Structure formats: structure tokens, C-alpha cells
Amino acid sequence: MKQSGNILFSGVGGQGILLASELTAYAQLAAGFDVKKSEVHGMAQRGGSVVAHLRYGEKIYSPLIEPGKADIQVAFEELEAARYLPYLHKNSAVVVNTQKILPPAVATGKTSYPTNILDELRNRDIRVVALDAFAVARDIGELRTANVVMVGAMSHFLAVSPQIFLEVIDQRVKQQFREVNKKAFAAGRDLVNA
Amino acid sequence: MSFNSEESLWLSGNEAIALGAWEAGVQVASGYPGTPSTEILENLSTYDGVYTEWAPNEKVGLEVALGASFAGVRALATMKHVGLNVAADPLFTASYTGGRGGLVVLTADDPEMHSSQNEQDNRNYAFAAKLPMLEPSDPAEARDMLVRAFELSEQYDTPVLFRITTRIAHVKGVVQKGARAELASPSIEKIPGKFVMLPGPARVRRGEVEKRMIAMRAHAETLEINTIEEGDTRRGFITSGVPYNYVKEAFPDAAVLKLGMVWPLPAGKIADFAARVEELIIVEELDPFLETHIKAMGISCRGKELIPAQGELNSFIVRKAIDPGSIGEIFAPLDLPMRPPNMCAGCPHRGLFYCLSKMKDVFVSGDIGCYTLGFLPPLSAMDTCVCMGASVTVAHGMAKALGKEGEGRLVAVLGDSTFMHSGITGLVNSVYNDSYTTVIILDNRITAMTGHQHNPASGCTIKGEPANAIDFEQLCRAVGVKRITVVNPHDIDETRRVLKEEVAIPETTVVISRAPCVLLPSEIKRKKPLYYTNTDNCTGCRACVNLGCPAISWTPLTPEEAVEKGYREKQQGFAMITEVQCNGCGQCACVCKFDAITLKEEE
Numbered sequence A: 001m002k003q004s005g006n007i008l009f010s011g012v013g014g015q016g017i018l019l020a021s022e023l024t025a026y027a028q029l030a031a032g033f034d035v036k037k038s039e040v041h042g043m044a045q046r047g048g049s050v051v052a053h054l055r056y057g058e059k060i061y062s063p064l065i066e067p068g069k070a071d072i073q074v075a076f077e078e079l080e081a082a083r084y085l086p087y088l089h090k091n092s093a094v095v096v097n098t099q100k101i102l103p104p105a106v107a108t109g110k111t112s113y114p115t116n117i118l119d120e121l122r123n124r125d126i127r128v129v130a131l132d133a134f135a136v137a138r139d140i141g142e143l144r145t146a147n148v149v150m151v152g153a154m155s156h157f158l159a160v161s162p163q164i165f166l167e168v169i170d171q172r173v174k175q176q177f178r179e180v181n182k183k184a185f186a187a188g189r190d191l192v193n194a
Numbered sequence B: 001m002s003f004n005s006e007e008s009l010w011l012s013g014n015e016a017i018a019l020g021a022w023e024a025g026v027q028v029a030s031g032y033p034g035t036p037s038t039e040i041l042e043n044l045s046t047y048d049g050v051y052t053e054w055a056p057n058e059k060v061g062l063e064v065a066l067g068a069s070f071a072g073v074r075a076l077a078t079m080k081h082v083g084l085n086v087a088a089d090p091l092f093t094a095s096y097t098g099g100r101g102g103l104v105v106l107t108a109d110d111p112e113m114h115s116s117q118n119e120q121d122n123r124n125y126a127f128a129a130k131l132p133m134l135e136p137s138d139p140a141e142a143r144d145m146l147v148r149a150f151e152l153s154e155q156y157d158t159p160v161l162f163r164i165t166t167r168i169a170h171v172k173g174v175v176q177k178g179a180r181a182e183l184a185s186p187s188i189e190k191i192p193g194k195f196v197m198l199p200g201p202a203r204v205r206r207g208e209v210e211k212r213m214i215a216m217r218a219h220a221e222t223l224e225i226n227t228i229e230e231g232d233t234r235r236g237f238i239t240s241g242v243p244y245n246y247v248k249e250a251f252p253d254a255a256v257l258k259l260g261m262v263w264p265l266p267a268g269k270i271a272d273f274a275a276r277v278e279e280l281i282i283v284e285e286l287d288p289f290l291e292t293h294i295k296a297m298g299i300s301c302r303g304k305e306l307i308p309a310q311g312e313l314n315s316f317i318v319r320k321a322i323d324p325g326s327i328g329e330i331f332a333p334l335d336l337p338m339r340p341p342n343m344c345a346g347c348p349h350r351g352l353f354y355c356l357s358k359m360k361d362v363f364v365s366g367d368i369g370c371y372t373l374g375f376l377p378p379l380s381a382m383d384t385c386v387c388m389g390a391s392v393t394v395a396h397g398m399a400k401a402l403g404k405e406g407e408g409r410l411v412a413v414l415g416d417s418t419f420m421h422s423g424i425t426g427l428v429n430s431v432y433n434d435s436y437t438t439v440i441i442l443d444n445r446i447t448a449m450t451g452h453q454h455n456p457a458s459g460c461t462i463k464g465e466p467a468n469a470i471d472f473e474q475l476c477r478a479v480g481v482k483r484i485t486v487v488n489p490h491d492i493d494e495t496r497r498v499l500k501e502e503v504a505i506p507e508t509t510v511v512i513s514r515a516p517c518v519l520l521p522s523e524i525k526r527k528k529p530l531y532y533t534n535t536d537n538c539t540g541c542r543a544c545v546n547l548g549c550p551a552i553s554w555t556p557l558t559p560e561e562a563v564e565k566g567y568r569e570k571q572q573g574f575a576m577i578t579e580v581q582c583n584g585c586g587q588c589a590c591v592c593k594f595d596a597i598t599l600k601e602e603e
């Protein structure tokens, strides 16, 4: 099993990246790793760009991922996948939800939403897995599981067994949402395996 | 550290500190919200057997905690770094009085200003107020050291400063829990020589402060939280707090002296460590605090000549500063549209700032809260932001400087929590000294910016239980304001009319702009009217777009597309409401003069 790694979660305030990063952290803890996770609260949450750093390994000191050292990025929005490019390296994996949330300058017509931004990543030998997590979640019947679909897709790139993730969902998610979240996880994972 | 769900918890630094406070037997805790400190009291308020409260400001919070200490129990005051400026007055004299129960004053600094107006380094307060200061490096240590801070406070009869930064407060890690300490019994004891700081007793206590700091300096030499980690002595590091992690990450084999107590410093231990290493480097965030004091000991070292004194550090910055050759290539950032925070869809503040944005002659003296986002385009309706409460006083000062010239042109805007924090004293001044400014209180019924904390006007305690609520109209009347008008900021026309009228009156006037924050649970539950865009009627005037609401977007059109859609050739685009994002405030319907935005029922 890979002995350490860095996962960056990015998105827009209010998209639920915290839950996704929490499930991932608990799975890594259950797998026996030391884990640290860093978030920013306050100002950034009002619809701004948000990011969470998760690091796991035998012993973790710094709570922050260094530029160039993120192995995986889970991005909940396209622009936010591209924004954190300096954190990635050749061969990083980026799991991105193909939702577009217009930043103010785009919404007010001052500038336009960049096209083909994911190619900017692909051109740098970064592996991009783009999926419509909302569509998958809608098919499952619970839109709010989109973030767990993303976790499922990301889990493909981790050595931690999917069984551990399912156990974490059992332990951490309210009874009535467990089954649908497990389905969401499996659906996300299948998307990448396919 | 391995995670075993029996004894370990996965906690943020702030949760770990709340746990530590409870375990240390804290019985009274007070403070004022402020990122990144807020969740400490919020979490502590969920424990049984400890009284917690939100104070109107940090000075009050610290004095409440001091009182509890005088009554013999352990007490905690929490605040963000700039809050300690507000609480500095009691802090400097509490250093003389000490207390009876242990007293810890927690300051949460914000290097990089993620959510702050400055990035002051509050270690300087430890030096200036002659107080010990502890600084943990991660959540687990935060819990352990907080318990230790209370022991030291009682052992040396001193308040203890406890400094954390954003990367403690909002970092999650594995924390081991412990048992709760035995609780002290409160009592009244009159100790005038210690509690009454008139010049006579204060001079005596001043001497005690010196003795205490000498004793603590000696103890620092053996204190278990000041540790030497053996390693490669070609390059040795002295560090503390979060930067310790960056040193360990960047130079895992080096010898390190890690200071858990950053004031007073263990001069002997430092000299000893310095003598053992070939090159000594001090790694600290913000000011050269350790460096200055270590150099004053006559020890040569390097610090800020390498390590930036501004902003947050990380292991990359530390490695690059010391060993530039070891850095590989990094992808350059792409040029992408920024995504700054914005007021929410349906935010009541937006209506008020829209009106102010139309009053081009008016200077808006601003303040700190969600409403500071009124500064951003397209509203761009705030002209100052300094510190909490300064809106009222800065406007008054400008009025006195400008005289007749400024009449009808000066307004102050501040939130309900900010008004309670320190706006009211400024208003008293404006009335007393005969100002002509208009003070606008943006009363959204909550302290929104920091995540919805109750305040003296919101009608609830920190635990969400009913509380006495301050009535702003009565309060303003009581301090002598004669004209007080309440408006609903979602009603743009009425708000504009009132603002025009009140700003023109040459006396201190108050406008209370009142509508609840859309994120309040009661508002989220409320069934809201649905607005929709009738794009056929849209003339592309952009009035609604200029509200800057995240639920309204603009679709540009070429002349051909415009004609095809049945618009005039000159029309450059049309606006649309994203219905799932709309919170039904109706401000856009108010500003639309072409019936392009209407209520769903009216279809």
C-alpha cells in the first residue's frame, strides 16, 4: 500500500466539499494512517473559491500540501479544478465534476467562462476524470449524494479498499441515508473503473 | 499517531481546545466571535458543567473570565488576534492582579489574513504585558497544552496567553481524550492588595510580576514542552507552533529546539542548543519575535533574512528559503476569472448597498461583517473599513474636518453585532458632539460573517436558549438620537427615499435596515415567493445585473442573435434568474422597470 499521499479538494463555498473530505479522512484513519486536514472557514465560504488539504502517511507534520505535491485533486467545479494547477504534478489524477458555476465577472458579462480548461491539465500529463456527479446522483435518486459519487470516483486512485469506505459510510452517515450513499460511492467508483 | 476510536477523536484544533478546556475544569468561558477562534466557544457550549456566553466584545469577554478567576474557578476567554487589541486594557492590568482560579486568554492569529483586516503577531503581547505564552503546533498538542496552561496559570498566579493560528484552529487531526479535572469551588475572597490596582498596590504587584517572570524563565529551562529533538547538527532550527511542522517536513533529519512556551524564553537551553549546532536558523511565522530575543542574548542566528515576515508559511516556502537548489519546477497558475466571496442571493445587505451605490455624492464609512462585501463591484458602495466600530467614528471625524462641505454626504454603515461590539460608544460621541452623520445599522438579526453567532440583540444565548434582546430603537433614542427610521432593505424604492431624506438632515440620524439573514434556519425553512424572468420583456438595461446577485446571470448577444430573439439590434444581452438559487427577496423585481421580473403567482 502506498505509504503517504496528498489529496486536494476544491470547489465553491456551499458545494459540500467538507463532507467529501471527512469521509476520505475517516477511511484513511481506518486504514491505519495518520491524517491531517486543513480547511479555511469564514470569508471564503460566501460563494468564494474553497479548498481543503488532506495528507496521510505514517506520521504527518504539515497540514498543508506543498505546491507540486498533490497526488489527487477532487474538484467540484471545472474552473476550480484548473485554479489549483500549481499544486499538481505530472501524473496527478484530477477527478472533476463537470458543473460550471459562473464567477461574478462571468455572470455579469464582464468576461467569459474559459473553454476547454480541462485540456490545460491534460496537456500537462495530468490524468483527468471528468464526470457529471449530479447526473449520477440524480439516477440514484438523491441529488445530495453528488459529493459521495465524487469520493467513489476518487477512491479508485487510493490503495484503501472500497470496503473501508463503505464501513465508514456505515459509521458516519445517518441510518436513513446509508444505503443511498453506499450506492453513490459504488456508482462513482464504477465510473472510473469502466 | 494511530486512530483508535475508543480513546482517539478526529478533531479540529478548535474542537480540541474546547475538549481541553472542559477537561481542565474550566467553569466559565466568555468571548466574542472572530475567525479563526469562533468554534472554540461554540463547541464548549455543547458540554455540560461549564458556563459559556457570547460577550458583546472581547474586552467584556476577558473581564468576565477575570471575574470568574477572582471567584476562584478556572476561566477562559477566546478571541481572534485583533480582538486582543480590544481586550488589551484589562489584559495589561490582569497581568498584575493575577487571579485565584486559572485564567487562560486565547488569541487566534490569522497569518495571510484569510479572514482578517491585518496580520498582527500577538506574541508581542506576551512580551509587552509580561505574560507567559504557550503555542501548540497541532490539534493534539492544543488540547494537551491548554490543560498545561491552566496548571501554569495557578502555579505562577498569572493569566496565560495561548496563541493559535488558522492552521491550528481549522486543521483536523487525531486527538487523545483524557478525564476531567476536579472542579474548584467558587467563593468570595477580598484581597485588596491583589485586586485593587490603585498606584500603591499596583507598585507592589509590579514587583511580583518581575519575580514571577524570573521564576518562569527558570522553569522554562526544564519545562517539558520546550524540547530538543536530536539530529544533524550541521544545521539546527529553533521554532515553535505550526512552523515546527514545516521544519520537520522540509528538514526531517535536522536538530530542532521546539519551544512550546514562546515567552519567557529558556536562555540557557537556547545557548546550549546554539553551541551544539554549526548553523542556527530560526523559523517563525510573521514577526522576528524569537529571533530578536535570541539575538539579544548575544547568540548569532539567521531568521528573517531568509524566511518571509509576511503571510503564512508552509514547508515549501521554508525549504525554498533555506535550500533554493532543492526546489523542482512547479506549474505556473493559469489566468482564470477570480471567484471572490459574494453576498448570498437574497441577502438584505444588497438592497441597502444598491441604494447607496446610487448616491454618488455620499461617502460611505464602512465597518466589518458580511456587509463589507458591499465594497466589491458591481455595488462598490463602501469607502472605508478599518476595525469594528470605526464606521461611526470615522464618519464623525470626517464631518468635523469637512464642516458644511460634508453635509448630506457622510454615512456610516455597520451590522447589528458590530453596533453592539463598539458602535454604540461612537454613536454616543456623535450625539454628544453634535454630528450630522447618518448611521445605518444593518440589522440582519445575527452575527453572520463568522457563521451565525447570537449577539445581545438577537434574542438567544450561545446555547440557542431565549435571552433578553436589546431593542435598537429604544437604545438609540436613549442616547439622544431624535430621528430613527426603520426600513426594509428589500423594498428598494422606500429605502432610497428614506436614505435621501435622512442623509440630508444636519443632525445625527439613525436608519435601521432590518431584514433577517437568508441563511438563518427560520429563513431557510420559510416558503419564499418565486420570481422568474420574462425574457421577452427584458431590454438588456442591466439594472438587475448591477445588483450583483449570484442568482442573476447575463447572456450576451450579437446583433444578429438579438434580432433573432425579437430584441432591438442594439440590445447587447438579456438577464435571467437561476430559479434554484433565488431566495425570493424581490430586490430585482423592484429595480426592473420593464416588467421582465415578476412573481410566479402573477404568471
Ligand SMILES: Cc1ncc(C[n+]2csc(CCOP(=O)(O)OP(=O)(O)O)c2C)c(N)n1
Pocket (backbone or CB within 6 Å): B032, B033, B034, B035, B058, B080, B082, B083, B086, B117, B368, B369, B370, B371, B388, B414, B415, B416, B417, B418, B419, B442, B444, B446, B447, B448, B449, B450
Ligand atoms: C475586534 C474584532 N473582533 C472580531 C472580529 C471578527 N468579525 C468580523 S465581522 C464580525 C461580525 C459581524 O457581524 P454583524 O455586524 O452582525 O454583521 P453581519 O456579518 O451579520 O453582516 C466579526 C465578529 C473583528 N474583525 N474584529
